[in-house]
Amino acid sequence: MSAIAIKYNDEIVDLVTAEERGIEGEAIELDNSAESLDVLRHSTAHLMAQAIKSLYPDAEFYVGPTVKEGFYYDFKTASEVGEGDLKKIEKQMLVFAKKKYKIEKYEISMEEAKEKFKDDHLKLAVMERIPSDTVSIYKQGEFEDLCRGPHLPSVGLIRYFKLTKVSGAYLGGDSKNEMLTRIYGIAFATKEALKAHMDMMREAEKRDHRKLGNEMKLFTFREEVGAGFAIWLPAGGRLRSRLESLLFKAHRKRGYEPVRGPEMLRSDLWKTSGHYQNYGENMYFTNIDELEFGVKPMNCVGHIKVYEDELHSYRDLPLKYFEYGVVHRHEMTGALHGLFRVREFTQDDAHIFCTVDQIEEQIIDVVEFVDKIMTTFGFEYKMMISTKPEKAVGDAEVWEKSEAALVAAMEAHNLAYTIDEGGGAFYGPKIDIKILDAIGREWQCGTIQLDNNLPARFELEYNGEENEKIQPVMIHRAILGSFERFIGILTEHYAGEFPMFIAPTQVAIVPVAESHKEYAKLLSDKLIDINADSEIYAKNDSLNKRIRTAEKTRVPMIVVLGDEEIENKTVAIRDRRTREQYTLSEEEFLQLIQTKVNEVNF
């Protein structure tokens, strides 16, 4: 196989450019390596543009880069382009690919380029962003495109690709600009790799929490209820309450006190907090007796009122209040997505009121809490510090001090972190915890936010050693983020096969015949006593059918009870994953379940 490009000092250079510059390097062949695919996909994007141009002659083109999941090209045409048009474009791409056009390259001055593309206002927009005096043009057949490469030597090498989705995208990623059409695609060097990729996509689809949530009867959404409002079904309710009670204990052990604020509070408070000004367009408001109330979009104000309920001494601090706080946020329709983005959700929210000196140890405590939970579920995670955003309250000095405190805590404990400039909350900087799930996807869940602004706005204070008034620091933190989102993530992480300690049902009991139902009920009661939920499959169906039905619920363990078991006081266990069967005495079985249900503590 011959080279498609070369690697020169870590730079991927295509063959025409290498010749032009008279350089040599390690050959990159057409295979499924990251470097090779990058070149292949970039050229496939160009081939797609060529096909689009021939089908829609008025098309103008913006940019067509490669991305993690393949490539895309942004363009504009007066015609409507829908999913149904992808086949047509693919077909045209194959026609051009078969012609094996050589991909040629030449350089022209910026001036010439602007003249050349004078009818394409998108290309002109691209050129505005290029500082150089000359640009390179890549040419295949009649089609020419402004591009810096690298590209394949010929379009004939492009064979295994698929256009995956069509969507809109704002020019330059800014919603104030016009919207272009974007088509995404994927390409590989081999047929097998393309097929493997498509198979993997289908596998990921099977894990989709919306699909599993429906199949497993965890939750539902209904048009008449309203977009973004989840309805929790019994199975989901059981799962959720297991999570809640585990987490409740974990908070109590760490010195958090349960509190609860009201669902809505007078708007004056949201004006004091700054939410009215900064976030009002996303809040729900209502007027009662000429007073305006805002439904809470977060729980801090309630917890501030708890703090204000009595005078505090420095000896009381830190004070840690927690609440499974239900919040409402009017998310934009296009943002809603299953349990991941909803308009009503419950945060595992807590606020720590402490002295400046306590910040570091408090943050480290929270980080350790997070670590305990994430490793229990088998998530890897990383942390990111987000700094002052454009929309912010409070003066610059306070912000600087808060940001420095977060960095100091991370540094002092040798914790790895990255920085997201301008990603903070409007009242303070934060540490976000991003978790990696079973199939390598990244999710943002936990967050630790340092806040000097709300304590100032609400004039919070405590008495110091000299009986002086001192303003406490407030730390907002959530670990799961929200139960909705976290359960969605867990569902996909485990592909619905929840471990015993969190599964909606721990055991499915299948009595062989009518006469064994009584023993099944007795066993079920004993399971409740050890905090395990079970379901008895005693319907008038064949044994095979009932085992099948139970299997499909993804219950971790199925036990079959018949004459033999009743006689010997045993249970016949069927393991979900291995489908292996083994027998345990009733006592051993209950012991096993008890261990498995209680083996996890956060």
Added chain:
RNA sequence: GCCGACAUAGCUCAGUUGGCUAGAGCAGCUGAUUUGUAAUCAGCAGGCCCGGGGUUCAAAUCCUCGUGUCGGCACCA
């Protein structure tokens, strides 16, 4: 919010260029069967075809305005 696609039974889906009483499988109900590790058999019932308005002799099908869902973009205190 923006671009595009879609909405038929509890669920998954058929339903031809507008034309007979809108179909199937699963789930549900009734009966027979009482089962030893992934679907026993038979029968029955189940629909404002997402909602409003329109075009037409005739609308699940075409147009329009909503609502909701999906894929992205933008957004995510």
